[in-house]
Amino acid sequence: MTKAVSGFSKLTKEEKINWIVETHFSNTIEAKNIIKQYWNDDATLQKLHDEFIENTITNFYLPLGVAPNFTINGKNYTIPFAVEESSVVAAASKAAKFWGNRGGFKTTIINTEKIGQVHFIYKGDKQKLEQFFNEVKPKFFSETESITKNMQKRGGGILDIKLSDKTVDLENYYQLHATFETKDSMGANFINSCLEQFAKTLKEEALNFTSFTEEEKNITVVMSILSNYVPNCLVRAEVSCKVEDLAEKHIENPQEFAEKFVQAVRIAEIEPYRAVTHNKGIMNGIDAVVIATGNDFRAVEAGVHAYASKDGKYSSLSHAKIENGIFTFWMEIPLALGTVGGLTSLHPLVKVALEMLEKPSAQELMQIVAVAGLAQNFAALRSLTTTGIQQGHMKMHLMNILNQFNATEEERKQVVKHFERNTVTHSAVVDYLAEIRK
Secondary structure (H helix, E strand, C coil), X not given: CCCCCCXXXXXXXXXXXXXXXXXXXXXXXXXXXXXXXXCCCCHHHHHHHHCCCCCCCCCCCCCEEEEEEEEECCEEEEEEEECCCCCHHHHHHHHHHHHHCCCCEEEEECCCCEEEEEEEXXXXXXXXXXXXXXXXXXXXXXXXXXXXXXXXXXXXXXXXXXXXXXXXXXXXXXXXXEEEECCCECCHHHHHHHHHXXXXXXXXXXXXXXXXXXXXXXXXXXXXXXECCCCCCEEEEEEEEEHHHHCECCECCHHHHHHHHHHHHHHHHHCHHHHHHHHHHHHHHHHHHHHHCCXXXXXXXXXXXXXXXXCCCCCCCEEEEEECCEEEEEEEEECCCCCECHHHHCCHHHHHHHHHCCCCCHHHHHHHHHHHHHHHXXXXXXXXXXXXXXXXXXXXXXXXXXXXXXXXXXXXXHHHHHCCCCCCCHHHHHHHHHHHHX
C-alpha cells in the first residue's frame, strides 16, 4: 500500500518525480528516464507547459494530424486533429474528398446563446419573490457593468435573466437563469464572474426588500455556475447530392447504398445501444479538433450527449433522408467554443492549429468542428454499410502492433505484404511475426 505524502505540491518538480518513482516503480532509473524523455528541450516552453496545471512531472503527447481538402460553404480548409485513435484522420480525409467532389459541406449557425445559473433556496411566498425579482432585475445588469463593459464593446454581454421556479422538483429551490453572448471567447470566466455578482446582488437586495418577512429575506445561494448544456448554441452541418451521384468504387448501386445508409441512421435514432456508438464516432472527429484548437472537449462532450437525450431518450445526433431523388445527411449540434483566451493564446501548437484554419472566429470554428464530426460519421456509416469497418481499422492498427513488438524495417515490409491478402488480427500479426523471426 502506498504511503500518504504530506506537502507534495510544495516539492520541486525533481523531488516530485523522485518520490513517485521511489514509491511506485521497481525500476526507478527506467521510470525516471521515461518521464524525463518527454520534457521539452526549450526550458521556457517546458515552464509554460508545467504551469498549465498543478503537480506536473512531464508532458503527455497526442499525435497532431491533418485532414486536407475540406470544402465548407465553398471555402477550402485543412483541419487539424489531435487524436490517438487509428483511422480517425484517414476516415475524415476520405469523407472530405468524397464530398469535395459533390459540392462540399454546408453549415449554418442557428444560435450562439450560452447559459449560467444562480441556484438558491427561498422559503416564502412565490408571488413576493416574483415581485422582488422584477424590481431588482435592472440592478443585475447595472451592478455587472464593470465586468461586461469590454464584452459589450465586442458585441456580447448578458442577454437576459429570468427567475425559474424549480420547487416542484426540489423544495424551496429557485434559479436565476441567465443567457449570454460571449463572441469569440468560450466565456466561462466571464459568465461565472457575472453570476457571482448576481448572487451578491440577490442576497443584498433581499435584505432591503420591505415586503419580505425576516425569513424570506434570508435567501441562501447554493452555487453560481455556468452550464455546459447549451441547447441554444447550435450549428447545423449537412451534405447532399443526387442519389445517383453517390456512385463510386465501393458504391456500385447508389440507390441501394442510400437506402441502407438512411436505415442505419434510423436505427441509431431509435436504439440507444447503437446511438451511443454512433455518436461516439461523431465525437471522434469533434473532440480531436476541439483539443487541437485548445477548447474544452469534456464540456463539449457533456453538452452534446445531454442534447442527444433532449427528447427523453438517447438518440442519434445525425439524420438522413432521401427525398425527390436527393440524398441529405445532416446534424444539428450544440458547441460552445472559443478562439480567444485560455489555451488559445498560450499553447504554441494551438496557435498553429488556429492559424492553419486561417484564424477563425468562434462561429467559424463551430462550423468547422461540426463538419469534422459529420465527416467522421459519414465515413463510419459508409464503411459499415459497404465493406465493413474492421478491415480498414485493423490495417491502420497494424502499425501499432508492429511498434509494440519493435519490428525492424525488413520485418514491417514482410508483415504488410502478408496482410495485404490476409485478415489483420492482433494474434495473427504476432504469430506471423514470430514465424519470420525463427
